[in-house]
Amino acid sequence: MATKNIAGVDVNVNEEGYLTDHSQWTREIGEAIAKEEGIELTESHWKVMEFLQKEVKENGALPTIRRLTKSGVVDTKTLYQLFPDGPMKKASKIAGLEKPASCV
Amino acid sequence: MKKVLILGAGTAGTIMANRLLRKLDKKDWTITVVDQHPKHYYQPGFLFIPFEMYTEEDVTRNKTDFLPKNVEYIQEIIEIIEPEKNRVKLQNGKSIEYHILIIATGTNIVPGEVDGLLNSSWGENAFDFYTVEGSVALAKRLKGWKGGKLVVHIAEMPIKCPVAPLEFTFLADWYFSKKGIRDDVEIKYVTPLSGAFTKPRASGVLSHLLENKNVNLVPDFNIMHVDGSAKKLVSFDEKEVDYDILVSIPTNMGDSVIERSGMGDELNYIPTHKHTLQSKAHENIFVLGDATDLPSSKAGSVAHFEAEILTENILHFIRNKPLKEDFDGHANCFIESGFGKGFLIDFNYDVEPVEGKFPLPIIGPMALLKESRMNHFGKLAFKWIYWNVLLRGWPIPMITAQMTKLGKKL
Numbered sequence: 001m002a003t004k005n006i007a008g009v010d011v012n013v014n015e016e017g018y019l020t021d022h023s024q025w026t027r028e029i030g031e032a033i034a035k036e037e038g039i040e041l042t043e044s045h046w047k048v049m050e051f052l053q054k055e056v057k058e059n060g061a062l063p064t065i066r067r068l069t070k071s072g073v074v075d076t077k078t079l080y081q082l083f084p085d086g087p088m089k090k091a092s093k094i095a096g097l098e099k100p101a102s103c104v
Numbered sequence: 105m106k107k108v109l110i111l112g113a114g115t116a117g118t119i120m121a122n123r124l125l126r127k128l129d130k131k132d133w134t135i136t137v138v139d140q141h142p143k144h145y146y147q148p149g150f151l152f153i154p155f156e157m158y159t160e161e162d163v164t165r166n167k168t169d170f171l172p173k174n175v176e177y178i179q180e181i182i183e184i185i186e187p188e189k190n191r192v193k194l195q196n197g198k199s200i201e202y203h204i205l206i207i208a209t210g211t212n213i214v215p216g217e218v219d220g221l222l223n224s225s226w227g228e229n230a231f232d233f234y235t236v237e238g239s240v241a242l243a244k245r246l247k248g249w250k251g252g253k254l255v256v257h258i259a260e261m262p263i264k265c266p267v268a269p270l271e272f273t274f275l276a277d278w279y280f281s282k283k284g285i286r287d288d289v290e291i292k293y294v295t296p297l298s299g300a301f302t303k304p305r306a307s308g309v310l311s312h313l314l315e316n317k318n319v320n321l322v323p324d325f326n327i328m329h330v331d332g333s334a335k336k337l338v339s340f341d342e343k344e345v346d347y348d349i350l351v352s353i354p355t356n357m358g359d360s361v362i363e364r365s366g367m368g369d370e371l372n373y374i375p376t377h378k379h380t381l382q383s384k385a386h387e388n389i390f391v392l393g394d395a396t397d398l399p400s401s402k403a404g405s406v407a408h409f410e411a412e413i414l415t416e417n418i419l420h421f422i423r424n425k426p427l428k429e430d431f432d433g434h435a436n437c438f439i440e441s442g443f444g445k446g447f448l449i450d451f452n453y454d455v456e457p458v459e460g461k462f463p464l465p466i467i468g469p470m471a472l473l474k475e476s477r478m479n480h481f482g483k484l485a486f487k488w489i490y491w492n493v494l495l496r497g498w499p500i501p502m503i504t505a506q507m508t509k510l511g512k513k514l
């Protein structure tokens with residue numbers, strides 16, 4: 001495991017740059033990761049990420065895209081516009097959560 | 105008398121009925137099984153029908169031929185499960201009360217979940233091979249086909265038997281080569297995954313194989329809709345793939361009875377304890393086969409391994425003993441790769457498919473994650489094993505419910 005300085009703070013990350021300890025995450029860190037990913041965060045981005053964080057807290061796991069869009073937070077088309085090329089991978093990275101497990 | 109009620113007489117329900125009947129005390133317990141359909145289909149055989157290797161008759165039997173005489177069988181649609189009342193209602197208005205409920209209602213394809221798929225001349229230019237009707241219709245269409253663009257497309261994960269679409273693609277390459285028209289057929293494999301398969305090492309090997317067979321892999325494709333009139337797939341990020349014949353693996357979902365009963369997640373899969381197979385919400389309800397939400401493959405071999413462990417756990421539950429946390433996600437799948445060859449992969453929750461020998465370390469005779477003729481014969485022999493050993497609830501010689509690491513290159 002490596003540490004990385006993001007937004008002036010040393011945090012633990014895995015080899016792909018996902019935070020391994022969510023308690024180290026702050027909004028500033030989220031904004032810095034978003035910048036690296038080439039994403040300018042808006043209110044809609046935050047709504048998606050807050051939903052992911054809430055789900056992880058309550059269920060211990062990231063929701064699926066289907067669950068996210070069913071919740072009414074965002075529709076799928078918009079989700080792909082907000083986080084192009086793999087929305088869940090990007091959104092969870094910026095939100096300081098684990099990478100979504102690939103399925104079986 | 106107390107009752108074990110089994111919902112679904114597919115692979116998993118049938119195995120459980122056979123196993124439990126041998127183990128439960130007949131003085132105290134009766135077993136009832138409910139299923140809506142008289143026929144038992146050997147689903148792995150659906151793969152071979154489009155290529156004229158099997159016919160519908162080859163894969164169809166009567167369900168009752170595999171259920172023991174001392175098990176009560178009711179053919180009816182299950183309307184709703186009422187866990188708080190320990191009761192299940194059938195469509196004919198009858199209810200059945202149970203002490204222990206085993207849910208094995210499987211998973212189905214739901215083409216209506218993919219925008220535009222059902223009005224894209226479904227059954228004419230767009231097909232599935234996950235149902236008997238679909239694979240028979242596809243066989244007819246491929247038979248007279250002169251060539252063009254063939255697209256094999258997975259709508260979203262998870263799907264049952266996640267290797268089946270790859271096998272279909274490998275067999276299509278073989279089938280059109282054999283017919284002498286392979287040069288006139290362009291084959292594309294379109295998937296929401298980042299590679300050919302879900303597990304990294306196997307995905308590498310299988311992606312490479314697609315390349316060798318001149319199949320175009322289109323990864324990270326998340327379908328927005330099918331445009332039937334223009335015959336193309338359109339993704340959310342506006343990529344497009346044209347087809348002449350579309351072979352679709354639509355969204356897979358658990359049966360609607362799970363939704364009606366409020367017992368499932370957003371895909372109607374039932375939250376289940378991954379090592380004991382007890383449902384998370386109700387202690388006298390157990391779930392196995394494709395109906396669970398477990399992160400294991402949805403495959404017949406998995407249902408078979410689960411059944412062995414679940415039988416033990418039902419006995420523990422009856423005797424008020426703690427449940428065994430023995431299920432490790434073990435899956436064992438043959439992958440037909442065309443031209444009379446095949447692969448075999450063996451894996452569980454923690455260990456991905458790797459090279460090695462199976463079932464005996466070093467000796468084999470089957471090679472893991474390597475192409476061989478023996479694996480192809482293994483795949484064909486599986487049909488006989490399925491009807492005669494697996495469904496009857498007998499163990500398959502030398503293959504254990506828990507995965508072994510012996511003989512594997514980890």
Ligand SMILES: Cc1cc2nc3c(=O)[nH]c(=O)nc-3n(C[C@H](O)[C@H](O)[C@H](O)COP(=O)(O)OP(=O)(O)OC[C@H]3O[C@@H](n4cnc5c(N)ncnc54)[C@H](O)[C@@H]3O)c2cc1C
Nearest residue numbers: 112114115116140147148182210265359393394403404405
């Ligand atoms: C094309 C294809 C290829 C495959 N290849 C392989 C392979 O090579 N190896 C392998 O191991 N597995 C393979 N599989 C997967 C395997 O067939 C399934 O995983 C297995 O059959 C699951 O068993 P099950 O009992 O959970 O579900 P099923 O066998 O599907 O049984 C579910 C049963 O529940 C009944 N049911 C559901 N809802 C209701 C209701 N409301 N009322 C009454 N009855 C109901 C259904 O009628 C059905 O009989 C393949 C599947 C397909 C489609």
